[in-house]
Amino acid sequence: MPRIVLVETLLVDVPTRREHKWAGLTEKIGRYLLVKMTDDEGRVGWGESPALKDWGGEFGRYFGESPSIAHVVITNYLAPAIAGCEIGDIVGLHARMDAIIKGYPYAKAAVEFAAYDLAGKWLNVPVHVLLGGKARTHIPVTHSIGLISIAEAEAEVAKVAAEGIRTIKIKIGVDPRRDVDMVRAIRGVVGDAVELCVDANEGYRTPGEAIATVRQMEKYRLKYVEQPVMGIERLAEVSRAIDPPVMADESAWNAHDAIQVIEHRAAEIISIYTTKPGGLLKAMEVAAVCRAAGIICNVNGSVELGVGNLANIQLAAAAPAVELSCVVPVSTPAEWLGDRVGGIYYKDDLLKQPMVFNNGAIEVPLRPGMGIEVDEAKIEKYRVRD
Numbered sequence: 001m002p003r004i005v006l007v008e009t010l011l012v013d014v015p016t017r018r019e020h021k022w023a024g025l026t027e028k029i030g031r032y033l034l035v036k037m038t039d040d041e042g043r044v045g046w047g048e049s050p051a052l053k054d055w056g057g058e059f060g061r062y063f064g065e066s067p068s069i070a071h072v073v074i075t076n077y078l079a080p081a082i083a084g085c086e087i088g089d090i091v092g093l094h095a096r097m098d099a100i101i102k103g104y105p106y107a108k109a110a111v112e113f114a115a116y117d118l119a120g121k122w123l124n125v126p127v128h129v130l131l132g133g134k135a136r137t138h139i140p141v142t143h144s145i146g147l148i149s150i151a152e153a154e155a156e157v158a159k160v161a162a163e164g165i166r167t168i169k170i171k172i173g174v175d176p177r178r179d180v181d182m183v184r185a186i187r188g189v190v191g192d193a194v195e196l197c198v199d200a201n202e203g204y205r206t207p208g209e210a211i212a213t214v215r216q217m218e219k220y221r222l223k224y225v226e227q228p229v230m231g232i233e234r235l236a237e238v239s240r241a242i243d244p245p246v247m248a249d250e251s252a253w254n255a256h257d258a259i260q261v262i263e264h265r266a267a268e269i270i271s272i273y274t275t276k277p278g279g280l281l282k283a284m285e286v287a288a289v290c291r292a293a294g295i296i297c298n299v300n301g302s303v304e305l306g307v308g309n310l311a312n313i314q315l316a317a318a319a320p321a322v323e324l325s326c327v328v329p330v331s332t333p334a335e336w337l338g339d340r341v342g343g344i345y346y347k348d349d350l351l352k353q354p355m356v357f358n359n360g361a362i363e364v365p366l367r368p369g370m371g372i373e374v375d376e377a378k379i380e381k382y383r384v385r386d
Helices: 067-082 088-098 104-124 150-162 177-191 207-220 232-241 255-263 280-292 306-318 376-382
Strands: 003-015 031-039 044-049 138-140 142-145 169-171 195-199 222-226 247-250 269-270 296-299 361-363
Touching: 003 104, 003 150, 003 376, 031 067, 031 104, 044 067, 044 104, 044 306, 067 088, 067 104, 088 104, 088 142, 088 280, 104 280, 104 306, 138 306, 142 150, 150 169, 150 177, 169 177, 177 207, 195 207, 207 222, 207 232, 232 247, 232 255, 255 280, 269 280, 280 296, 280 306, 296 306
Parallel strands: 142 169, 169 195, 195 222, 222 247, 247 269, 269 296
Antiparallel strands: 003 031, 031 044, 138 361
């Protein structure tokens, strides 16, 4: 059995197409940490930690990670702990990581992605096969509108709708009046053919404020309302009072959180990440809990670069509970970008080939490992050496 012999970290900073922010975010996306893992037969696997210091679950229960924190955790703790681990022993990998240090799911996820990539390449199968199989062949994409002006949003949604996007997520939670005006304006541009959802990222101060604001938006036909307030109990209060279903995001990091959301009847939908629970193995646990409880899901993320986004796509392909359109980038290197906007958050990417995007959906890659090779020349181009 091949074994892990080397784990390296590389910091990259890829330029964004435009600023993309949400309530509570104070730093830019795209400055993320990569993991390069090598086995004793010379194979290489890649992972990504899109860690953001402002992102830590409700009431800070999971604190915040950053690229520099993830680097320290991986270099000082995780890499030594998993040295010699058999390729493909993902359960053993997690046991070693959890034994050496508690928490730090983004750092652990990046290491685990690289291990899955290696295992798939060794066994000559795509990662979704290692997760249990392919529940779907295409992943519909939801395009996210960050905290930009109404005029900018109107121009952008017209473009993405013309490109085939059929669901748009609108970031809200900063000012109720502005939020209602934004939803009204976007519905006016896209008409009834495109579904709209809103995401407050816990931005509303009270359940009452959230309820009053969403009620003004309901006439514009919302698919769901994502994390309007902080706290599972407060989320349940909003969920009982509004018509659109509530989606839990910050309140649902792992399988235990999902159980709490279900017990409180706080949401009808849970957003699954590859990173928040600490990797694909544990994300599949979240999906299994949701499936058993009749909760439907999407896959969401921290606007990953292509390396991390491939893990998103593999999860969305494998998890039966993921029935909704996913808020994932359409990872595309600059050479193939053209003037596209739908699902595009960066001016370039770190993959050798673009994700195949047709009719508003990403085609699940079928090559071994994560499915698309990493472009090490691009990594060197965007590498940051502090």
